Amino acid sequence: MTQNIVLDQADRRILEQLQIDARIPVPALAERVGLSAPACYRRIRHLRENGTIQREVAVVAPRTLGWPLSMIVLVTLEREGSRTIHELLRKLEAEPQVIEGWQITGEYDFAVKIVARDMESYDNLVHRLFASDERIRTFVTLVVIRSTKKSGFIPIGKEGF
Structure with missing residues (x-):
């Protein structure tokens, strides 16, 4: 649009x-x-x-609502069929702990940002979303230690257009 x-x-x-x-x-x-x-x-x-x-x-600080852990999960699909992609997108969109997600190019098919209350809730989430889904070949989790920039600010100057 x-x-x-x-x-x-x-x-x-x-x-x-x-x-x-x-x-x-x-x-x-x-x-x-x-x-x-x-x-x-x-x-x-x-x-x-x-x-x-x-x-x-x-923009709410996740910790203030009891979500102290943030992770980026990199997902590789078994096959990249449109039905598989569509079903995974619906699954991710329906999950409240998934706060951002991107279909990407390269070695991985998706990058997903999630929040968790503790490592046990994280483990339960990734088991439900990824480990038990036979359409997922692999997933890698990166634990966020510190957020360095969260502005979401889109450049407005001439270099941005």
């Missing part, structure tokens, strides 16, 4: 500010980007409608 969208400098300034703080009041945002509040509001609505802004969420 976002294939042929043309963004001008005002759109880019709005996107940059919203990535910093999506809760900024429109009048304050308009002042920062040099637009009137109504013009700014119309542009934000357009950016949402055309799919440039996909969603706005609160």
